[in-house]
Amino acid sequence: MEFGVMMAMLGRGFVITVELFFLTLLGSLPLGVVIALGRMSKFKPLQLLMQFYISIMRGTPLMLQMFAIYFAPYYVFGINLTPDSKWTATVIAFILNYAAYFAEIYRSGIQSIPRGQYEAADVLGYSSSQTFMRIVLPQVIKRILPAMANEIITLVKDTSLAFAIGVAEMFSTAKALAAREGSMIPFLLAGAFYWLFNMVVEVIMDRVEKRLDYYHD
């Protein structure tokens, strides 16, 4: 097979990979905030529920969660599975899993903000949501950026787990090509794609970090 054709096929897989990456971030970044706030809630049942949720999501393999979410509609509700449901299940599993990790990073950031910041905001009359959005969150973002970069880079590579359920992302494509061609070249190329992707992620995170470097505390 020609190199160009191989690249085109890998490129199509790459598009799926990128799609999974962005959909996961789109869902898990905000969901993580909700989980983190629940985890820190004074309402004990909610706090325990979120703690349990995080424990399950971090304590079991993402691959297993993908299968669980894929098969759940059939076993629990008797709904017939379609080829599309593989993709849906994968996206949902990734969002739920990554939201748990992000929640813990958010929590570490939120809890690192000194009490005095809340007290200063309180006596100035800010409501609790204004305090969170205007005073706490911007400072949290700066503090958690390195940890977030780590997690997002891991996500780029974790997208390859979707191969196990049969989503045609880049790693599946590379494996199929390698088997047909009897060559390791497709794997090498896929590796290069992941690396390049992560270099872009690194550059972007680095820029954001530099932009927030105008103050320290």
Place this chain on the structure above:
Amino acid sequence: MSDNKPLVKLENVHKSYGDNHVLRGISLAVNPGEVVAIIGASGGGKSTLLRCTTLLERFDAGSLAYGDLQVATDKDGTAVYGDKNVLHEAKLRFGLVFQNYNLFPHYTVIKNLIDAPIVVQKRDKDDVEAQARQLLERMGLAGNENKVPCELSGGQQQRVSIARALCMNPDVLFFDEPTSALDPELTQEVLKVIRDLASQHMTMVIVTHEMAFARDVADRIIFIDQGVIVEEGSAEQLINNPQHKRTRAFLSRYEQG
């Protein structure tokens, strides 16, 4: 508001942390234009008193009013607080300057001053900004509007935090050991600002360890020990001629350093 009505009035306030009875029936009224200094040993209850008055903590029994606004009422030995709106309204009537400044590090100096007036008080941005610039100039901070707090010295940061509190146009300004985190030389520049405010008849309540400053600036000094007001009086009277044994002991310890 009539001039003889106190701006802040606490009556028979009690506060415990577990078995530790920190405030044991404190009553205090601050009149318009008055500067009150609160002195006393660490752990004597002065910070707790200030935190209760500024609603950072709730007391167990007693009452609190800001002018005509009743914030907490004593019902059979239990303090009953007003609803959210009452507490919010009360917070707009006072300002608090913290020992550690607690400026918002991600905001510029000017933004530290104008954000709450715009967001909380919904005042006009241009008006607030003009006022903020004026305040910064009064604090000797002109030209620092667009710096962030970490670029300023401790003394400058504390002056910004005083300006931030003043920008809300409070009736009364509280200070919680405003110079305790500062070097002696930086202490003076902050004390000067507070002196200037006193000469302009800003109503202030200052918890401080600076005896000389308290004597100079305060109309009235209150000595608190073990959760009660042991003695109060004019600055001269209390520092030069203390009546109570505990006051004398405290002041003599201070003079010895």
